Amino acid sequence: MKLESKVPSGPIEKSWDKHRFELKLVNPANKRKFKVLVVGTGLAGSAAAASCAELGYQVESFCVQDSARRAHSIAAQGGINAAKNYPNDGDSIWRLFYDTVKGGDFRAREANVYRLAQVSNSIIDQCVAQGVPFAREYGGTLSNRSFGGAQVSRTFYARGQTGQQLLLGAYSALMRQVGAGTVKLHTRREMLDLVVIDGVARGIIVRDLVTGKVERHWGDAVLLCTGGYGNVFYLSTNANSCNVTATWRAYKRGAAFANPCFTQIHPTCVPVSGDHQSKLTLMSESLRNDGRVWVPLKKGDKRKPQDIPEAERDYYLERKYPAFGNLVPRDIASRAAKQMTDDGRGVGNTGLSVYLDFADAIHRIGLDKVKEKYGNLFDMYHHITDENPYEQPMRIYPAVHYTMGGLWVDYNLMTTVPGLFCLGEANFSDHGANRLGASALMQGLADGYFVVPYTIGGYLTGNKLPKVTTDHQAFVEAETDVNARTKALLGAKGKKTPAAFHRDLGRVMWDNVGMGRNAKGLQSALSQIPEIRAEFWKNVTVTGEGSDFNQVLERAGRVADFLEFGELLAKDALVREESCGGHFREEHQTPDGEAKRDDEKFQHVAAWEYKGEGKAAERHTEPLTFENVHIAQRNYA
Amino acid sequence: MNITLKVWRQKNAAAPGALVEYTVSGVVPEMSFLEMLDTLNEQLIAKGEDPLAFDSDCREGICGMCNLMIDGQAHGPDKEATTCQLHMRRYKDGDVVTVEPFRAKGFPLVKDLVVDRSAFDRIQAAGGFVSTHTGGAGEANAILIPHDMAEKAMDAASCIGCGACVAACPNASAMLFVAAKVSQYALLPQGQPEREKRVLAMREAMDKEGFGHCTNEYECEAACPKGIKLSNIARLNREFLRATIVSE
Numbered sequence A: 001m002k003l004e005s006k007v008p009s010g011p012i013e014k015s016w017d018k019h020r021f022e023l024k025l026v027n028p029a030n031k032r033k034f035k036v037l038v039v040g041t042g043l044a045g046s047a048a049a050a051s052c053a054e055l056g057y058q059v060e061s062f063c064v065q066d067s068a069r070r071a072h073s074i075a076a077q078g079g080i081n082a083a084k085n086y087p088n089d090g091d092s093i094w095r096l097f098y099d100t101v102k103g104g105d106f107r108a109r110e111a112n113v114y115r116l117a118q119v120s121n122s123i124i125d126q127c128v129a130q131g132v133p134f135a136r137e138y139g140g141t142l143s144n145r146s147f148g149g150a151q152v153s154r155t156f157y158a159r160g161q162t163g164q165q166l167l168l169g170a171y172s173a174l175m176r177q178v179g180a181g182t183v184k185l186h187t188r189r190e191m192l193d194l195v196v197i198d199g200v201a202r203g204i205i206v207r208d209l210v211t212g213k214v215e216r217h218w219g220d221a222v223l224l225c226t227g228g229y230g231n232v233f234y235l236s237t238n239a240n241s242c243n244v245t246a247t248w249r250a251y252k253r254g255a256a257f258a259n260p261c262f263t264q265i266h267p268t269c270v271p272v273s274g275d276h277q278s279k280l281t282l283m284s285e286s287l288r289n290d291g292r293v294w295v296p297l298k299k300g301d302k303r304k305p306q307d308i309p310e311a312e313r314d315y316y317l318e319r320k321y322p323a324f325g326n327l328v329p330r331d332i333a334s335r336a337a338k339q340m341t342d343d344g345r346g347v348g349n350t351g352l353s354v355y356l357d358f359a360d361a362i363h364r365i366g367l368d369k370v371k372e373k374y375g376n377l378f379d380m381y382h383h384i385t386d387e388n389p390y391e392q393p394m395r396i397y398p399a400v401h402y403t404m405g406g407l408w409v410d411y412n413l414m415t416t417v418p419g420l421f422c423l424g425e426a427n428f429s430d431h432g433a434n435r436l437g438a439s440a441l442m443q444g445l446a447d448g449y450f451v452v453p454y455t456i457g458g459y460l461t462g463n464k465l466p467k468v469t470t471d472h473q474a475f476v477e478a479e480t481d482v483n484a485r486t487k488a489l490l491g492a493k494g495k496k497t498p499a500a501f502h503r504d505l506g507r508v509m510w511d512n513v514g515m516g517r518n519a520k521g522l523q524s525a526l527s528q529i530p531e532i533r534a535e536f537w538k539n540v541t542v543t544g545e546g547s548d549f550n551q552v553l554e555r556a557g558r559v560a561d562f563l564e565f566g567e568l569l570a571k572d573a574l575v576r577e578e579s580c581g582g583h584f585r586e587e588h589q590t591p592d593g594e595a596k597r598d599d600e601k602f603q604h605v606a607a608w609e610y611k612g613e614g615k616a617a618e619r620h621t622e623p624l625t626f627e628n629v630h631i632a633q634r635n636y637a
Numbered sequence B: 001m002n003i004t005l006k007v008w009r010q011k012n013a014a015a016p017g018a019l020v021e022y023t024v025s026g027v028v029p030e031m032s033f034l035e036m037l038d039t040l041n042e043q044l045i046a047k048g049e050d051p052l053a054f055d056s057d058c059r060e061g062i063c064g065m066c067n068l069m070i071d072g073q074a075h076g077p078d079k080e081a082t083t084c085q086l087h088m089r090r091y092k093d094g095d096v097v098t099v100e101p102f103r104a105k106g107f108p109l110v111k112d113l114v115v116d117r118s119a120f121d122r123i124q125a126a127g128g129f130v131s132t133h134t135g136g137a138g139e140a141n142a143i144l145i146p147h148d149m150a151e152k153a154m155d156a157a158s159c160i161g162c163g164a165c166v167a168a169c170p171n172a173s174a175m176l177f178v179a180a181k182v183s184q185y186a187l188l189p190q191g192q193p194e195r196e197k198r199v200l201a202m203r204e205a206m207d208k209e210g211f212g213h214c215t216n217e218y219e220c221e222a223a224c225p226k227g228i229k230l231s232n233i234a235r236l237n238r239e240f241l242r243a244t245i246v247s248e
């Protein structure tokens, strides 16, 4: 397998313009002869489907929810970055590029990130034109705020519902094309396999989740925009349906999977309350601007927080990182919380949380001001936990939030399978080993509105694609595989539910492949996961039939894929013997416990190639070079 | 605690349905209502029985996927909350709770508690957009929108498309949903060029889908988890009237 990044040569500021010029154009009259399949209707998928249809391609779009508008992008709260520099505070395309490469701990491709920063401004223009109600100043101009520790105010937002409003904008553009008949929308459809003919992606197999019917769809190109795999940890801030199935099945058909171990754990989430828990809720990072994080000094201190005197509290972030205090980056804050709970100093019934205390803030700026700034977050917390954060400290704990890894793509967003593109959180490209706040929304829309509509044309004109029909042997075989799998799931007739297996896997992943990783833990995960998987296929129970609306079957299929994928994630983490971004190998830290990169050995992308059932995946590397951003070790002490 | 549920079970749209009684044990106050249903489902699956089919996804009140009628109330007893935001601390040991699907002619039943809300997508496709092509937008700050107008548009835009307004309405009218979308665009300069066309097309699509008419029952506003105000319906009516006159 060859990993050709196809990054244009020459100065980075000109790369994208030059590349766009060099891409061949499709004759307008020919566009409607090409069919593009777009899987996923989140920011990336809706934007791509609408834009490709506007250009004249025939588009078919697929999602698992009952409406395209419910993709997980809807849940993003904080905002979207762009280099508009409206506040005149020194932002620029160059600075956004620089911050994003550095934030990713030097594990992203420079040219991709530069392009992202470059198109960020067009995204805001586009969304405003669609009627996205961004926050505004009294004079009528757009408002900005600073987010995720950035030193400039470059984040655009719509209350705490930015993802929702951006997605509804993209959804409206998509529905406009559906109304015009240029996009055929298939909701409640799950992609279960990729069809590859003569080495080229030519279609997909999907299951109609209402009737259970398995369908074949052909296309001249396939775009996977299927989101992240955070749910491999069972509990995460992701929606229940988020899965790895589409990208995993593509991997098994030849698409390399890059950096699966790069996962992001967000420090401020509502803690787990018990085994019944089905998902974790994110509490905005902005809370750390005024809240102080602490745990009792003494192990197992069961007193109420109000009864613990100042001298017996450990404000550990302020103690360890005097310069940044409570505002250290996400990965550092998360790991520090884990150290405290590992040390037996966690609080709450489970001992798996730390305090985020606003008593000082209320004293300093007053109750009203705190209410004005954080009122709705406090209410949300109160509603979920039944604890009043105005009277007692909040309890928070880190949770899996975002996945930087994904299918390997070149500069055109094409995977190692020609004709198969991958966009949004599902690809690996722009965030390196750690994603900065407000940059996932930017990337999803950049890929969908402004990158793929160009690069797909280059692919379609540059290759002579023979006509295919869904009677082709490859379609028959892929459908047979899908049916055999469904049959195996229904036929196991064991005693344990798919959700119970998912929980088992999640526990192994969280304990061994979570915030702190070491060789021993990773090896243990690598021996436990295959055991769970073997038990799964023997002892899973899936009720009902395949030819029906069957949510147990849906869940079982996704868990089966997580059980394979989790192993690759752990393996990637084991091989990457360095700490970078969200990947912290305990063996590789500075004397003060900070992450230590090994640029000599690991300044590269790791891309895994599937070698067949029961065979070890092969690790390929794409070296990363930094010609524009000066490489440095992160330091927050 | 133990909770007794009376749940609507129906294999598919063609099959007959009925309320079936279940007792869920081991319910704790921290559980959400949907986690309580998960618990029941785990018990049913382990016994080899078909679990309840119900929709949900984000489980934090934003995707609009969850939709249950709980004791006759769309999204249950909490004000301005979705089904997934309801917690079991609202209930006590021994309570009997009835759970049914959102019922409306425009929302045909799929299975048990799952309904088909694709009518909303078709209404959106009829006119719920600004006709602008990717790449054709001008500089964002060239359009000035007064702060209060933007906030008002945002209030309307927060609709999550859940359909509780329809389920709560005695006429199964979709006016609040349509009004929210029409209002968002009517309030913004970007929506002006297609102002008349949009409201006429969306109203027509709504009628075609079999939703009823609004007779000012106020149930929609009370059920809406996002606090979408009835004043939007008044705006929709004004917009409709205006468009009818203008286009004649």
Ligand SMILES: Cc1cc2nc3c(=O)[nH]c(=O)nc-3n(C[C@H](O)[C@H](O)[C@H](O)COP(=O)(O)OP(=O)(O)OC[C@H]3O[C@@H](n4cnc5c(N)ncnc54)[C@H](O)[C@@H]3O)c2cc1C
Binding pocket: A039, A040, A041, A042, A043, A044, A045, A062, A063, A064, A065, A068, A070, A071, A072, A073, A074, A075, A076, A077, A078, A079, A080, A162, A163, A189, A190, A191, A192, A225, A226, A227, A228, A237, A238, A239, A242, A243, A245, A246, A282, A401, A402, A423, A424, A425, A426, A437, A438, A439, A440, A441, A442, A444
């Ligand atoms: C709680 C939360 C808050 C966040 N806040 C922010 C923020 O403030 N700023 C920011 O920049 N980022 C934020 N993020 C991250 C960001 O929201 C996501 O990374 C981004 O929205 C992903 O978009 P996407 O289009 O790639 O995928 P998604 O929106 O996840 O869409 C995936 C689509 O694929 C479909 N799909 C999946 N699998 C299949 C299959 N097998 N077959 C068919 N269809 C399938 C789904 O139906 C869906 O339509 C947040 C994330 C979370 C969880």
Ligand code: SF4
Binding pocket: B158, B159, B160, B161, B162, B163, B164, B165, B166, B176, B177, B180, B220, B223, B224, B225, B226, B227, B228
């Ligand atoms: S108006 Fe309210 S109740 Fe109706 S669909 Fe929108 S959010 Fe749901």
Ligand code: FES
Binding pocket: B055, B056, B057, B058, B059, B060, B061, B062, B063, B064, B065, B066, B082, B083, B084, B085
């Ligand atoms: S599950 Fe998303 S709003 Fe309830």
